[in-house]
Structures are given as structure tokens and as C-alpha cells.
Amino acid sequence: MVSPAGIQEVVDFGLYGYALSRFAGVWVGLKTMKDTIEATAVVNGDPHRLDFIHPKLDLPEDGLNIRLPDTPHDQEFRLVNFKRQAAEAFSYANKMDRRVWGKAGAKIGFVAAGKNWLDLAHALSLLNIDEPEAQRLGISTYKVGQTWPLDTRGLSEWADGLDLIVVVEEKRKLIEVQVKEALFDDSSTRVYGWHKGDEHSEGKREEVFPTRADLNPIWIAEKLGGILVEEGCGSAGVTAGLASLAETRKADNAPEIAARLPYFCSGCPHNSSTKVPEGSRAYAGIGCHYMVQWMDRGTVGFTQMGGEGANWVGEAPFSKRGHVFQNLGDGTYNHSGVQAIRFALMAKTTITYKILFNDAVAMKGGQGNDGGLTADRICHELLAMGVKTVALVYDNKEEIDF
Secondary structure (H helix, E strand, O other): OEOOOOHHHHHHHHHHHHHHHHHHOOOOOEOOOHHHHOOOOOOOOOOOOOOOOOOOOOOOOOOOOOOOOOOHHHHHHHHHHHHHHHHHHHHHHOOOOEEEEOOOOOOEEEEEEHHHHHHHHHHHHHOOOOHHHHHHHOEEEEEEOEOOOOOHHHHHHHHOOOOEEEEOOOOOOOHHHHHHHHOOOOOOOEEEOOEEOOOOOOOOOEEOOOOOOOOOHHHHHHHHHHHHHHOOOOOHHHHHHHHHHHHHHHHOOOOOOOOOOOOOOOOOOHHHHOOOOOOOOEEOOOOHHHHHHHOOOOEOOOOOOOOOOHHHHHHHHHOOOOOEEEEEEHHHHHHHHHHHHHHHHHOOOOEEEEEEOOOOEHHHOOEOOOOOOOHHHHHHHHHHHOOOOOOOOOOOOOOOOO
């Protein structure tokens, strides 16, 4: 798993991923988020600009890639004994993780990847810390590119001599646990992430970077500033930065008198097709039609993509309501939602699926729906599955082939 911090790294890490997958015989995932993808940037698009190093390792003669015939035991043997080590070695050889600020002899280290790296850089600026100031305060920063498996060799080299490492990481912790594993034998280095404090004394642990919601530069700056003060690195610039953040929070008390909520695109059939009769209830799903939950259209609740209606299968026997609507996008129907409909049929559940056909995967750029499904073909599929009543609602201007 690699985590780019910006558009250029999306390109570079993508090329790295191809090279790594061939070297170590592994799938490589690229973590993309709106903060690092929905941006405009000038990048170097030359696909031959990067030259990857292939480290020398003691590997099986037949390599690490999957092949036929291949038993689960063979796959597990290569994965445990070779693939993870090969992925770490490839990351180390190509410097996917690196020291950015500071030098050997620093006492406090900050670690982050992807969006959180951008947040960390912003947070340090809020604390009036630039590269020279970081070096003066004994701070070093470490940017992780490959979050799994972590290059423990490179991390250990960077962490040598540090008193404290703070891992800036959102949601479920992936880097933090690997850092602690890599430094397990070095009891002199403390690691803060989700919590800080004595792990064995309940009540003394302070939450730093929670696993819920997201992180933002202000939160990160406040936490890091507090840690720096505790560690005796509370310079005048850090103190001034914390004071400024505190004043900003005090001033952020204006009532919200208007809100600009996301809405459907102009002309999208979802504007009308998500409406339900008065007194009815509908479920949402994963798709742009999820937004109907804040549009006062009797839609309450949602489920995972491909599970649309499955929640009502479990709820219906215990509800006084005899029927619900379930919104389902045509793209989701095509790849997984059709199975949820078959499940509802098998359970003999009273439910009306509203398959919202707009022939566009709007959440991912507006490309056409894969598979060539048309509205009439979906109707034929539903009838073949055993759905009792199918209604096709369309505008006269649309060409429908029955």
C-alpha cells in the first residue's frame, strides 16, 4: 500500500507500484483521497523519468509471482517467507520513506504519510516551525510513502537516537503499530500516536490522534505544540502559534445562518426519481443519491454498496411498517446490487427497489456505466429473477427499446 501526498506522487507512486508488483509478486494499492486527488497541479508526466532499483535478494529460482498450479500452502509460503521482505527491501532501495527535516542527533521525530503528511507540514507552519527552526529544536520529520509493509530498516536508521516519535495518522492505525513493532527492542524510544502516556495505567493515557473522524492541521498543531512544550521544546514561536490557535477557536463562535448543501447535478434524473409518496420511507445507499438523506424526502438510513435492501430484510419482521423503498444506482446494480435484490427475493421481503438509471458513474468522473446495460435490459433481468412487478418510468424524449 502506497500513500501519495499530491498529484505528482500519484503518478510516481503509480509507476512505483507497477515495478513493486513485478518485483515482489504482490498487489499494490494506491490510497487516493479528495485532499490529494481533487487538485490541479503541474506534473512531470514522462513515464521514463524514474529508474527503479532492484535490490539483490535470496529469492526462489521461480520467482515470487503467482502461477498455475498453485496451492494455498505454496502461496502462503512465498508470502510469509519472501514477499513481505521483498516489498520492504524494494521500498528501502528506492527511498520511498525518507527523512525530510532534521539530521542525526535529533530528539523528537514526526512521522506521517499522504494527506497526513500535508497536514503535518501545515501544522508545523502554524507553530512557526520551518526547517532551520526544526533543526534548532532537535526535531526531525519522516515522510512515509509505502505504508504497508513499512520499510523497518529505513525507519530504524532514522529513529536511531530519538527520544520520542509522534505518528500523525488518521483512522485505524497502520503505521503506528509497525513503528512500535520495529522499535520493540529499543525500550528507550517512546512512540505516541493514538494515545500518549503510560499504557499500563488506566486514566493516565491521553488521546492524541483519534481513530474516528478525520484530522486537520489545527488539531495536529495543537497536539504537537502541547507535546513540544512538555518535552521542553516550547520555543517562543511555538508558544505564539498555540496562542494564535487558541484565539482563533475563541473567535469561531458565529452562528451558522445559512448552509450550502451538496445537491444533485442540474438535469440529473435523481432530482425527481428519489422522491417518495408522502408517509413512505426509503433507504439510501452508496452513490451520489446518498445525498437524498438531507433533502427532506423521507429517506432514513443507508447500507454498504451492494447491500441495498439487506438491512430491511432483517428489520422487516420487527417493524410495523409493511414496506419501504430502496434507492439503488444503476452502476451499483450492475456490479453488486443485483445480488441484494436476489437476496430480498429469496427472503420474500416486501420492498420496492428504485433503480436510478442515469448511465453515468457520477461519483467517479461521469464515465459511462460499464457492461452496456440499458434501462430496458435491467427490466428484463429483474423479471427473469422473479420480481413480481417491474415499472419503467422514463421521459418521452428518451429512446427505450422494448
